[in-house]
Amino acid sequence: MLEFHLSRSARDTFQFKSLQYSSNGKVLFPNHQAARQFADEVNKKLAAKRGEKKFVQASQVNALATIQTIFHHVLNEYYSQNNPATRTNLYSDLAENLGKGKLDEAIQYFVDEFPPPEVYQNKKDLPSYLTASTDGIPNKELALEEMIIAWLNNNNPAANPLKSFFDDEKLKKRSAYDQVQLGIQHFFTQLPPFGPDNQDLISMLRSPAIAIPDSLKGQLEYIRERWGNWLGDYLLALLGSLDMLREEEKLGFMGPGPTQLPDYANVANWGDLPEIERFSKDS
Numbered sequence: 001m002l003e004f005h006l007s008r009s010a011r012d013t014f015q016f017k018s019l020q021y022s023s024n025g026k027v028l029f030p031n032h033q034a035a036r037q038f039a040d041e042v043n044k045k046l047a048a049k050r051g052e053k054k055f056v057q058a059s060q061v062n063a064l065a066t067i068q069t070i071f072h073h074v075l076n077e078y079y080s081q082n083n084p085a086t087r088t089n090l091y092s093d094l095a096e097n098l099g100k101g102k103l104d105e106a107i108q109y110f111v112d113e114f115p116p117p118e119v120y121q122n123k124k125d126l127p128s129y130l131t132a133s134t135d136g137i138p139n140k141e142l143a144l145e146e147m148i149i150a151w152l153n154n155n156n157p158a159a160n161p162l163k164s165f166f167d168d169e170k171l172k173k174r175s176a177y178d179q180v181q182l183g184i185q186h187f188f189t190q191l192p193p194f195g196p197d198n199q200d201l202i203s204m205l206r207s208p209a210i211a212i213p214d215s216l217k218g219q220l221e222y223i224r225e226r227w228g229n230w231l232g233d234y235l236l237a238l239l240g241s242l243d244m245l246r247e248e249e250k251l252g253f254m255g256p257g258p259t260q261l262p263d264y265a266n267v268a269n270w271g272d273l274p275e276i277e278r279f280s281k282d283s
Contacts, residue, residue: 002029002065002237003072004038005150005166007113008120014045023134024142025116027065032244035062056162059241059248063216064159066241070223070234071149071205077230078194078201086191087141094144094183098176104130106175107143113171114146144184148202151181156209158216196226217245 003026006019018037020028029035039058046055079086094103108126111119118124130139153159154168171177188201195204207226212218220242224235231238 002035002062002069003027004029004061004065004068005114005146005153007166008115009113009170010165011120014042016041021117023116024139024146025111025114025120026068026146029062029065032058032062032240035059035065035244057248059244060162060216062244063220063241064153064156064162066234066237067156067208067216067219067223068149068153070227070231070238071152072145073232073234074194074205074227074230075145075148075201082192082194087137087145090184090187091138091141091144093187094180098179098183102176103180104140106171106177106180107140107147109171109175110147110150110177111139111143113168114150114166144180147177147180148184148205152205152209155206156219157213158209158219195230217242220245 003022006025006027016027016038018034018041020030020034022028027038029038036058039056039061042056083089091103108130111130112126116124116129119126119129130143132139134142150166150168153166154163168177185200185202191200193199193204194201195207197204197207199207208219208222212222220238223231224238224242228235
């Protein structure tokens with residue numbers, strides 16, 4: 001199951017009818033068809049409302065969702081191999097260095113911009129959600145983890161064509177979002193390194209976008225080649241995403257367009273055609 005960040009404003013704009021959401025508000029893609037349905041709804045809405053000629057490619061959406069999902073997997077692997085209390089320690093460290101009020105305000109703005117279904121549908125207010133837990137983990141700590149993934153998305157040049165779905169500019173203007181991100185980066189530099197190059201965790205997660213800044217396909221290939229020991233079952237999802245990208249490349253995807261039918265009306269001499277099929281008579 002792949003996960004994809006989708007902001008409140010993007011949901012308001014596109015009014016998706018067919019999407020599944022996780023308990024923390026991310027879109028779920030159980031298969032490639034779900035990514036195609038997402039792209040189809042977006043493209044139809046863009047064409048109808050603004051007549052835009054730029055179209056969202058399902059394979060690119062699926063590729064970024066694969067990368068996001070792998071990032072979450074790597075974070076969980078890091079926590080389990082080093083210290084399961086890392087989430088709690090991260091929140092405590094940020095609260096101490098930034099101030100609990102400033103940190104909680106930034107988390108609240110983030111969850112408001114990327115709301116869980118029950119918050120988006122006004123079935124639960126933000127304070128109630130943030131004081132609760134999911135699977136034994138405080139929602140504030142889970143929100144911090146989502147902030148890491150959102151920041152990685154927004155600082156990935158290859159994801160720029162999809163940035164309107166998870167743009168963090170509002171968060172930068174409304175809260176201490178940037179300070180929180182700097183605090184997160186500093187926190188992980190104090191912890192044991194991880195990955196094939198023994199980097200701090202955030203540097204490891206940033207490395208695909210730094211090595212291959214302009215291609216999600218290239219980033220997936222980088223992850224496959226260098227992170228294989230940490231992927232587990234997610235290797236199959238990665239390979240499937242690469243196959244989907246190659247499939248659209250083969251089709252030369254340029255967005256929906258008119259079907260071109262052959263026109264033989266003005267052919268003066270049938271012999272001028274490049275090839276004529278010749279069939280034998282039926283027996």
